[in-house]
Amino acid sequence: MKSVLPILTIVAAIFLFWIVSVVPMNMHLTADQAQRDGLVVSPETPVERQAYSGIGLTLMNTGLIGRTYLLERPRLPSPHQVGFELWDTVFDKKITSRRSLVYHGWVTLSATLLGFAIGTTLGILLAVGIVYNKAMDMSVMPWAIASQTIPILALAPMIIVMLGAIGIQGLLPKAVISAYLSFFPVVVGMVKGLRSPDGMQLDLLRTYSASPAQGLWKLRLPASVPYLFASLKIGISASLVGAIVAELPTGARAGFGARMLVGDQYGQPMVTWAALFAAAITAAALVGLFSLIERWTLRRMGMQAA
Amino acid sequence: MAIISALGIWGAGWFVNTLLARSAAAGTRAVKLLVPAIFGLTLLIMWELLVRMLEISPVILPPPTMIANRFAGEIPTLWADFEQTIIKGAMTGYIIGGLAAFGVAILADRSDFLTRGILPVGGFMAALPIVGTAPIFVRWLGSDWQSKAAVVAVMVFFPILVNTVAGLRDTTSMQRDLMRTYGAGYWATLFRLRLPAAMPFIFNGLKIATTLALIGAIVAEFFGSPTVGMGFRISTSVGQLALDMVWAEIVVAALAGSAFYGLMAWIESWVTFWHPSQRK
Numbered sequence: 405m406k407s408v409l410p411i412l413t414i415v416a417a418i419f420l421f422w423i424v425s426v427v428p429m430n431m432h433l434t435a436d437q438a439q440r441d442g443l444v445v446s447p448e449t450p451v452e453r454q455a456y457s458g459i460g461l462t463l464m465n466t467g468l469i470g471r472t473y474l475l476e477r478p479r480l481p482s483p484h485q486v487g488f489e490l491w492d493t494v495f496d497k498k499i500t501s502r503r504s505l506v507y508h509g510w511v512t513l514s515a516t517l518l519g520f521a522i523g524t525t526l527g528i529l530l531a532v533g534i535v536y537n538k539a540m541d542m543s544v545m546p547w548a549i550a551s552q553t554i555p556i557l558a559l560a561p562m563i564i565v566m567l568g569a570i571g572i573q574g575l576l577p578k579a580v581i582s583a584y585l586s587f588f589p590v591v592v593g594m595v596k597g598l599r600s601p602d603g604m605q606l607d608l609l610r611t612y613s614a615s616p617a618q619g620l621w622k623l624r625l626p627a628s629v630p631y632l633f634a635s636l637k638i639g640i641s642a643s644l645v646g647a648i649v650a651e652l653p654t655g656a657r658a659g660f661g662a663r664m665l666v667g668d669q670y671g672q673p674m675v676t677w678a679a680l681f682a683a684a685i686t687a688a689a690l691v692g693l694f695s696l697i698e699r700w701t702l703r704r705m706g707m708q709a710a
Numbered sequence: 711m712a713i714i715s716a717l718g719i720w721g722a723g724w725f726v727n728t729l730l731a732r733s734a735a736a737g738t739r740a741v742k743l744l745v746p747a748i749f750g751l752t753l754l755i756m757w758e759l760l761v762r763m764l765e766i767s768p769v770i771l772p773p774p775t776m777i778a779n780r781f782a783g784e785i786p787t788l789w790a791d792f793e794q795t796i797i798k799g800a801m802t803g804y805i806i807g808g809l810a811a812f813g814v815a816i817l818a819d820r821s822d823f824l825t826r827g828i829l830p831v832g833g834f835m836a837a838l839p840i841v842g843t844a845p846i847f848v849r850w851l852g853s854d855w856q857s858k859a860a861v862v863a864v865m866v867f868f869p870i871l872v873n874t875v876a877g878l879r880d881t882t883s884m885q886r887d888l889m890r891t892y893g894a895g896y897w898a899t900l901f902r903l904r905l906p907a908a909m910p911f912i913f914n915g916l917k918i919a920t921t922l923a924l925i926g927a928i929v930a931e932f933f934g935s936p937t938v939g940m941g942f943r944i945s946t947s948v949g950q951l952a953l954d955m956v957w958a959e960i961v962v963a964a965l966a967g968s969a970f971y972g973l974m975a976w977i978e979s980w981v982t983f984w985h986p987s988q989r990k
C-alpha cells in the first residue's frame with residue numbers, strides 16, 4: 405500500500421512529460437494550420453519555419469500553444485485525444501462493427517490465448533521429458549536456451565506465408581507464433597521448477613517406495629507451481645506481442661496490429677495510438693489476471709512466489 | 711519410404727545420444743557439446759531428407775543445403791543488411807537506451823520515494839508490447855536507421871532501468887554501515903560498494919535487452935526502411951517467395967543474437983568474477 409503514492413507520482417510525471425512534449429512536436433503543423441485560418445504566425449512562410457526547431461517556434465508563437473492540443477491529425481496526439489478515441493471505439497461502437505476496438509481486440513486476443521494454451525501445454529510436456537530423460541536433457545536443453553537469444557519475431561512473416569501456402573489462414577498462423585514465443589519461457593521455468601525439490605524430499609518419497617509417476621504428481625509438479633506462474637506471466641505478454649507483430653507485416657485486416665498499420669498508412673495517428681494503448685491495457689489485464697490466480701493458488705497451496 | 715528413412719535417422723541419432731548420456735563420460739565437456747550437436751545434425755538431416763523425398767516445394771520449406779548455398783552466395787548482401795540493422799540500428803539504440811536507463815537509475819536511486827515508484831511502473835512498462843510504437847517512430851524520424859535506434863532504445867530502456875534500480879538496492883545494512891565507519895561519502899559508497907554489488911543485476915538486464923534490441927531493429931524495418939536491412943530483406947523476400955533468402959537472414963539473425971548475448975555474458979564473467987554464479 406505504501407508504494408501507491410510513489411507509483412502515482414511516476415505515472416503523473418510520465419503524463420506531464422507527454423503533455424509538455426505535445427506542444428513542440430505539433431508546433432509546425434499548428435503554425436501551418438493557423439496561417440491558413442488567417443492568424444499571424446511569426447516566421448511567415450512554412451519554409452522559413454522549417455529552419456526553427458519545435459521549441460524555438462513555440463517560443464516565438466506562444467499564442468498558438470492551445471491549438472497544438474486540438475489538431476485533427478497531430479504528430480503526437482495529446483492524452484485527452486487518445487482517451488476520447490479509446491472511449492469512442494471501445495464503448496460507443498457496436499462490438500460487431502469494424503471500427504470497434506473490442507472487435508479487433510478479440511481477434512488478437514483469441515489468437516493469443518489459443519497460442520498461449522498450445523505453447524504452455526507443449527512446454528510443460530517437454531519440461532517433464534527433460535527432467536526424466538537424461539538424453540533429452542542433454543540434447544534439447546542447450547538448444548532451448550540458445551533459442552532465447554534469437555529474435556524469433558523476425559520469423560513471423562515467413563511462418564504466415566508458409567502456412568498460407570499449405571492452405572492454413574486466419575487464426576492459426578498467429579497462434580503458432582504466439583505458441584512459439586510462450587513455449588521457451590515455460591520450458592526453462594518448468595525445468596527449474598521440476599528440479600526444485602531437494603535430495604532430502606526425493607529420498608523421503610523413495611522410502612515411501614513411490615513410483616516415478618507418483619513422484620511427479622505428488623512432489624515435482626506441486627513444487628514447480630511457483631516457477632510455472634513466473635513463466636506464465638512472461639509467456640502471456642510474449643504471446644500477445646507475438647500475435648500483434650504477426651498481424652503487422654502481413655496485411656491482416658483485423659486485430660490490434662492491423663489497426664496500428666491502418667492508422668499509420670491512412671495518416672490517422674489517433675487510430676494507431678488508441679490501438680497501442682488498447683494493446684497495452686490488454687497486456688496489463690492479462691498479466692494482472694495471472695498475478696491474481698498466482699496469489700490465490702499459492703495461498704491455497706501454502707507456498708511463496710518464486 | 712521418406713517417413714521411414716527419416717524415422718530411422720531419428721532413431722539412430724537418439725540411440726547414439728542415449729548411449730552417450732548414460733556412458734561414464736557423460737560429465738565431460740566434449741560429450742556435453744557433442745550431444746546437442748548430434749541432435750541438431752539429426753534434425754537437419756531429417757529436414758533435408760523429408761523435403762527432398764516428399765518433394766516439398768521450396769516455396770514452402772527450402773532444404774538446409776539450399777539455404778547454405780544461398781547464404782554462401784549472398785554474403786555481401788547479408789553483410790550490408792547486418793551492418794544497417796544490427797550495427798547502426800540495434801547497437802546504437804542499445805547503447806543509447808542502456809546509458810539513459812543507467813543515468814535515470816542512478817538519479818532516482820538517491821530518493822527512496824522515486825525508487826519505490828519506478829520499480830513497479832518500469833516492470834509494468836517492460837511487459838507492454840512496445841514494438842507497436844515502431845510505426846510512430848518511423849513516421850517521426852524517417853525510415854533510415856535513426857528510427858530503428860529510437861525503437862530499440864525505448865524497448866531496452868525499461869528492463870535495464872528496473873534491473874539497475876533493483877541492483878543498487880541490493881546491499882545489506884551491514885555492508886553500508888561498514889562503508890560509513892570508513893567515513894565513505896555517497897560517491898565512494900556508490901563506486902566502491904553499491905555499483906559493484908549491482909553488476910549481476912545490471913548484466914541480467916543487459917542480457918535480456920540483447921534479444922529485444924534485435925527484435926526491435928528488425929520489426930521496425932517492416933514499417934519502412936531504405937532498400938537495405940534485415941527486416942527489409944525478410945519482408946521483400948517473403949513477397950518474392952524467395953524463402954531460402956529469408957532463412958539465410960534468419961541464420962544471420964540467430965548468429966548475431968547469440969554472439970551479442972555471448973559478448974554480454976563474457977563481459978559479465980569478467981566484471982562479476984566474484985559472484986557465486988560465476989564460480990567454476
